[in-house]
Amino acid sequence: MKSLFQADNRVRDEHDNDSLTSGAQTIAHTGPFTDRAISLIPLIAGLAVTFAALILDFTGSKLSFRGGLLIAGVILFFIGLYLYPTKKHHRAIVNIIFLFPLLFCFVVTVIIPFGLGLFYSTTDWNGIRMTKFTGLGNYITMFKEQSFLWSLVLTVLFVIVNMVLVNVIGLSLAVLCTSKMKSVGFFRASFFIPNLIGGIVLGYIWQFIFNNVVLKWTFETFGYNSSMLSKYNTGFLAIIIVYIWQYAGYIMMIYITGLTTVPSDVIEASAIDGATAVQTFFRIKLPMIASTITVCTFLTLQSAFKQFDVNMALTNGTGSVTFLGQYLSNGTQMLALNIYNTAITKNNYSMGQAKAVLFFIILSIVSMLQVHISNKREVEM
């Protein structure tokens, strides 16, 4: 780290010397005033245009070109800044120009709304304005709401079931796909394909399958004439089936990458010692891909927890259930969909925001746990 830092400084010095000489050359050609003038024109013009646009904004003008004016002003300002003839600060100016576009988008779309979100969750915000603080009121009401608690329970259940099933299936597929067989590439690709398609589209395709194909089949074999999606328990099962269908191929690919890193001499050594294929798998391969298992476990955990698209397209949360002595109509509604429906459908923005903050807290605990576990493993190794 330190040597890098020194190297950095050294280069900067050398570079400064270098630009000094090249600066001297330009002076000889054009003169210092021309250079500065070329940069000052866009610099000042940019500032002026930006201020003009802002004045229009603050005076409540409705002129439609004021937005374009502002953008043009900012761009002009940066052009002027870039052209400014300085030996000392050129590197700093380039740094600012390089960092600005992405950082600006990031702050406006993530950081500011995140801060506002934390703030709004303690108010009676309705999506447009707020009138008063409610403190932790939203959080307290939220935990008294049976339908929310049900969503929470359902989500935890969904996460646990999927974490186990997706990983077991993904790993089994990976073992199958690393066996020496000719058409293995085709199978890998076909298991992976569902992962390419968005949850909304495949949710509707599976809705068709459950409401027509499966319904027809259950009716003909068992005389059971109602769709899997109409009941909360079978609907939940349906979401799990679709989720595994979509996700197992992806997890499989990560396990394949892990399995191929197991050195072949270790496997040969175990074969010489007389280990069976099953023993080799459980005693040698599995411990050696422990870090991959951690990655995949947390990947499924996070993605199952955030599940939204399939949930919405497949059942949209419907299905009646009795929970804590209360009749609920959102039998298959998971947390992400509950947040969406609270805010958008029921128009209760501050409550939806409070639920989202809880959602965030749970996810950050999970992430910290993940970092902790992988660090511990690295220390052990």
Next chain:
Amino acid sequence: MVKKLTLSGILIRLVFFALAIYVLFPFFLVVINVFRTANDIVANPVSTAGMKFSNLSNNLKSVINNTNFSFWSAFGTSALVTFLSIALLALFGGMAAWVICRNKTKWSTFIYMVFIASMIIPFQVVMLPLISTFRDVGKFLGIGMLQTFHGIIFAYLGFGGAMTVFILTGFIKTVPFELEEAAAIDGCSPEGTYFKIILPLLKPPIVTVTILNGMWIWNDYLLPSLMLGHNGKVKTLPVAVQAFVGSYVKQWDLILTAAMLAIVPMIILFLFAQKQIMGGLVDGAIKS
């Protein structure tokens, strides 16, 4: 020994085929049913009876010209938004990652830490304030951020930024600093060093982030549905499919045709860039 091996070999193949059928069955259903009429589909969804090209062209015609779906416009929107977002993310992300990586100051470390920490933030927690901020700021500055192309691309730059910077920074760290020293000694400006020396070396991680961002943006539903709305002029493909299904409940011939139209571009792309897509998605998962 030999006999046992072939037996297990056959067994594995059988398991493989069973699994492949389970995985590909939904696609098979879509493909056969777009050639059939609604009545045939309801009578027997898993059948090839009544498959005709005229049915397909009828289905396609009514779906593509449907005002709720307007396939070409939605496809164009999705393609444009995805393309511009991934291109700008690669450009700005690389620039930002390079500055963060090659400046060992307090500020650059802080910015990097904020980027990393923000990767935990789920979309749900920012979506509601995001929409209101975009609405209010857009109105104030006279730059419409909702229901516009530039608004949604701006949002994708913000949301994809952290992951892009994270992966690219990890790669730039492994690029020898001597290269930049040599360039500086030869009189190359810092921006020239980045674009002429570093950027060409960043090709592999840029392919990875581009695939990750592209898959996510193309398939994303929640952000465009909130920002663009279901009745707006600008609609991406997932939003259009949702709007279409909402207005044609149980019209499975049309819904499946719409689903097929939404799937086909992705499958075609996958056939051409199978290795890169699979590799890119796995790389991204392992690194983040």
